[in-house]
Amino acid sequence: MMDKTVVRELFRNKEKYVDQEVAINGWIRTNRAQKSFGFLNVNDGTFFENIQIVYAEAQLANFKDVQKYGVGAAVSAVGRLVATGKAAQPIEIQATHLELIGACPENFPIQPKRHTREFLRDVAHLRPRTNLFSAVFRVRSLVAHAIHSFFQEQHFVYVHTPIITASDGEGAGEMFNVTTPGKEAFFGQPVNLTVTGQLQGEAFAMAFHNIYTFGPTFRAEHSHTTRHAAEFWMIEPEIAFADLAANMALAEDMVKYIIDYLFKHAPEEMAFFNQWVDETHTLIERLTLVKDSQFKRLPYTEAIELLLEAVAAGKQFENNVEWGIDLATEHERYLTDDHFKAPIFVTDYPKDIKAFYMRLNDDGKTVAAMDMLVPGIGELIGGSQREERLDVLEQRMDDIGVPKDELDWYLDLRRYGGVKHAGFGLGFERMIMYVTGVENIRDVIPFPRTPNNAKF
Ligand code: 4AD
Ligand code: MG
Secondary structure (H helix, E strand, C coil): CCCCCCHHHHHHCHHHHCCCEEEEEEEEEEEEECCCEEEEEEECCCCCCCEEEEEECCCCCCHHHHCCCCCCCEEEEEEEEEECCCCCCCEEEEEEEEEEEECCCCCCCCCCCCCCHHHHHHCCCCHHHCHHHHHHHHHHHHHHHHHHHHHHHCCCEECCCCCEECCCCCCCCCCCEECCCCCCCCCCCCEEECCCCHHHHHHHHHHHCEEEEEEEEECCCCCCCCCCCCEEEEEEEEEECCCHHHHHHHHHHHHHHHHHHHHHHCHHHHHHHHHHHCCCCCHHHHHHHHHHCCCEEEEHHHHHHHHHHHHHCCCCCCCCCCCCCCCCHHHHHHHHHHHHCCCEEEECCEHHHCCCCECECCCCCEECEEEEEECCCEEEEEEEEECCCHHHHHHHHHHHCCCCCCCHHHHHHHHCCCCCEEEEEEEHHHHHHHHHCCCCHHHCCCCCCECCECCC
């Protein structure tokens, strides 16, 4: 018997295999049994599309058994690959041998019909076997690869920053403490799961020039939104000898690179999202536009003016608009979804609503911050130029009560060969939501962790 191949290879290199004997392993998505023949749709996980396997009584001694193979069962098939001439299903296998590898009874929860996302979250261990989650999680894998490629091609060094840390890098106090029950503090001091790798990333940028992190991040935020998870992944590049403008250019290039990569490497998945997930079927059109356009840069103060104009024209917001507020999701969505209908950078936020490490602007009121906001999601990226001036940074830490002794090592980065530098954090899951059109963060994480939810 010939070696097994994979369905991706059969679809991508049809010419090589048509009229040849091929062998595959996979799971049955549907089984349509007729009197003397039948069709299995089998997915082997290597490709978004199923392969159709035609089975006939005349060919198979176990025909009667095959007719009863259940949805979800694992099978092994051998047969001739045939070109059908149909665009929707260009190839099929005419089976000469079909074998049950793992049976699947009728109570298998994933049946060939539309299940709600809520139901599928309850069977998160089985949902990768649906079309939607097959597409989402392959795209998740591809986006991770695209991000590494993007940075590696430009010789950024990938840094593994610690997951257990003593610092609250964002100063927002949303940390999970790490303890060993019944023992003295293991690390001799209180520690928590990281909320950001940025501060350690900055240390490496002062040695390697350009670095990025890509790792899990934990925040005990009690926001029950569709965009927050307690455990998520973040990508944090940090660039030395660089300012906010360079930082934004990098973020913009990265987003475009990812979109381009998906168009090239996941056309089937992207077509599926466009057709079945995006309500207006314009996902591909919108992402194409994003890829080919220049993102607007909008200072916070101008953003507030735009929002005030909208209020004056009758737009109702739940949250009051005035200079100094942190933009609420409804404000961000107004800017991206209604006004610009495109991704934008909002820059130079008031210092009082941003983290201690952001560089103070000459006005003394705002900092060199940037958030990339995108339609449908809101904040995709948050970043800034960092305060490289030791005295200004120390003053700022004193003013807002960030403990300088604990972060003395961070201040060293300003004492010893400090240079201007900048960086940002991309919420990995938000990026997946943005490129797939999937609206809930719990549906782009294999086994999501959110308040009251850590099953699996
Ligand atoms: O804006 P944030 O808090 O920025 C930082 O952590 C900086 N240290 C980044 C840096 O400059 N190096 O978080 C960055 C991004 C957000 O824009 C958002 O996309 C995502 O991380 N994010 C979350 N994603 C999912 N669930 C949560 N609870 C998130 N909190 C932030
Ligand atoms: Mg932010």
